[in-house]
Amino acid sequence: MLQSMTGYGIAHRETDHYSATVEIKSLNSKTLDLSLRLPRFLQDRELEIRNLITKSLVRGKVNLSFDFVRPRNTARAGAAINQEVLLATYRELEKAADLVGAPKEQLFALALGLPGVVQSPAEMPTADVEEEVSWEELLPLLQEALERVNQFRQDEGQTLTTEILSYVNTIRTQLAETSRHDPARIEQVRQRLQQHLGELTTSEQFNPSRFEQELLYYIEKLDIAEEKVRLASHLNYFAETTQLPESAGKKLAFIAQEIGREINTIGSKANDSTIQHLVVGMKEELEKIKEQINNIL
Template identity: 60%
Template sequence: MLQSMTGFGSARLDADQYSISVEIRSLNSKSMDLSVRTPKFLSDKEYEIRNMVQKALVRGKVSISVEFNRNKAQKPRNSINRELLKAYYTELDEVAQNLGASKDELFRLALHMPDVLQQQEQEEETAEADWAVVQPLLQEALQSINTFREDEGKALTAEIMSYIDRIRILLADIEKHDPARMENIRSRIKSHMMELGSSEHFDKNRFEQEMVYYIEKLDIAEEKVRLVNHLHYFTETVYLPEPTGKKLGFISQEIGREINTIGSKANDSTIQHYVVEMKEELEKIKEQINNIL
């Protein structure tokens, strides 16, 4: 069954400590064109995220956004740069001694000098634990967008198959009209043959050879058979389980080639009318195939 490349999927988790949301959007593209926006603590997981998305979505212009918000402030752990504190304290002690100033507040002053107290980012310590929470949400969002794509694909399948059925009907109309077309061609040739037969330069054998060549050139039997086969192959391909968008594009080109040949060989206004309608249906198919995975 066909899948659309257009889709949207999301997943969300609200807990006491944090809230997480994942959103994935996709549009048409000839290949996988992926943009990822995640919190800083997931930067080293981008490669893994890309692999997950590539495997699940295959193709499309995809954007993924992960939002991670902590609901409660957590106290960061501080560490003291002992060497720097000692250096500040020694220098302050020397200055106080030279100036005859009080040394009562020296430790407090040294402790609050730049870079003495160093905060350790909590994200660094809990990144793996947070990723363990984000990962299943990402899988859920991917499943959500694939369900969206499948639903869109069902609608696309019905629409495309209606166009294929219309081409089949028009081909059946051509089949019904073709004997009359060939009879008209033969009648015109016989009429010309009678006119030329009275000429003293008329070569009957050569004329019959050219007539056979002319009729064979206008014969569209092979094109009709190939077109039927292409339509059947197209229908089979639509219902394959794997992505078939590119293959359907190639089959559509073959369908168009047979339709064009029928039009160029027909030499008949009625069949030309059917051919124009078939081309219109084929253009509708090609437009929809651009959105198929």
């Protein structure tokens, strides 16, 4: 079954120590165009992450965002007193008061107001939560996001397969209509040939050998039987390829080129207005197919 290159997957984990989210978006691209946004402590894992994505997603314009933050409920809510700094500061103030004979009643309040004694949340020492989380713990989160992207791609691929095969069936219908009308076209050609034959055989410059050669060339030029057979074969091959388990986007593009070649040849050789109109319809459906193939993996 076909897979779309358009995909989206997200995986989230929240613990008492951290909140981590992996979000992956994928769009159309002829090759793998990968953009990563990683937290600082995962920068050394970039090559490994790229290899995992390449193996899993193969092609597409892929954006991966790996967010890692501490939840708000683990942040320090208010200021705190650094007891060691307070004690050292208070003792220094006591020494200074004894030295000059000053009263000591306000020393505590004075010590609290000095820099470094009362610390704001930003000034407090914190553990590096990022360094405490191992890559082995976060790797399943990336794998989960990749699985969801691929599931999204498969679901989109099923929709695309149904749509593309409807265009193929329309071309089949128009080809069948072409075959149904072809005997009438051949009869018209025969009548024109008989009329011209009557005029030529009465001419003094008539050359039977030259006439036979040109007649055979003319008949071969107008015959579209082989093109119809090849077009029907290409349409069947195209439909079979959409059911292959492996990626088939490029293969389908090549088959679509062959389908277009046969349609164009039928149009150029038919020399018939009705078939020309059917050819235009087939070309229109083929363009729809090509547009959708651009999104096939």
